Amino acid sequence: LEVLGVDVLYYGNAHPSQKPLADVRRESTQFFNTSNTHKQGKGKATVGAPEFFTENYNIRLRTGTPKKIAHSLTKHVRERDGGLRFVEALTLPYSQERYEVACNLLNTDVTSMRDIEARLKTWEHAAGDWIETSYRVGTTVQMNLDALAGAQTKMGEESYNQLVRERFHSRIME
Numbered sequence: 001l002e003v004l005g006v007d008v009l010y011y012g013n014a015h016p017s018q019k020p021l022a023d024v025r026r027e028s029t030q031f032f033n034t035s036n037t038h039k040q041g042k043g044k045a046t047v048g049a050p051e052f053f054t055e056n057y058n059i060r061l062r063t064g065t066p067k068k069i070a071h072s073l074t075k076h077v078r079e080r081d082g083g084l085r086f087v088e089a090l091t092l093p094y095s096q097e098r099y100e101v102a103c104n105l106l107n108t109d110v111t112s113m114r115d116i117e118a119r120l121k122t123w124e125h126a127a128g129d130w131i132e133t134s135y136r137v138g139t140t141v142q143m144n145l146d147a148l149a150g151a152q153t154k155m156g157e158e159s160y161n162q163l164v165r166e167r168f169h170s171r172i173m174e
Contacts, residue, residue: 001045011048021048021104022088052086052107053144056137057116059101060094065130067091070099073130076123077103077116084111084119098132108141 001008009028011021024046059077061070070091075081078089086107094100105111113136124131139147147160 001047005042007044009044009046011046012051013049014047020088021046021050021054022090024048025090050106052109053141055105055108055113055140057103057105057113057134058137059103059116059120059134060132061099061101061130062132063096063098065099067099069127069130070101072127073120073123074101077101077119084115086111087116 009024010016011019011024015024028044059073061073074089074091075083077083077087079085079087083089086105088104088106089101092100092102103116105113105116117134120131120134147164
């Protein structure tokens with residue numbers, strides 16, 4: 001990727017000092033840098049090897065949600081602020097004066113998507129009806145295990161690749 005002009009940011013075991021993804025994002029991405037001082041190029045990619053497979057879960061808040069409310073949800077779910085174990089989360093500006101809370105579930109054997117959803121209900125009970133939607137991003141541990149099981153043979157690999165292409169195209173057309 002780097003030879004193609006993509007800025008590659010490494011994390012976890014792929015980083016020389018095993019830097020966590022949250023630190024790499026905080027220090028190196030335009031999520032937190034609104035000036036034009038970041039490197040111009042063909043984009044950025046994060047490449048990592050975390051100890052456990054990381055699942056991603058996002059929570060989009062309604063238009064007009066105050067930033068303070070968005071931050072309170074982030075703190076309610078992320079571990080470093082007393083939230084759920086093995087959850088990193090950050091508040092990101094979204095479109096149309098909305099915010100999104102992006103969560104990394106670092107060990108889904110301990111904290112799963114269902115745990116996040118239960119935590120959202122307790123937050124909404126106290127804070128009000130600010131959540132527009134929430135959704136998983138990318139693949140799950142089970143999806144990856146299923147892919148590996150289906151790719152044990154060359155024919156299985158080709159069949160699985162075709163299935164992935166079909167699913168990808170169908171989601172683009174939605």
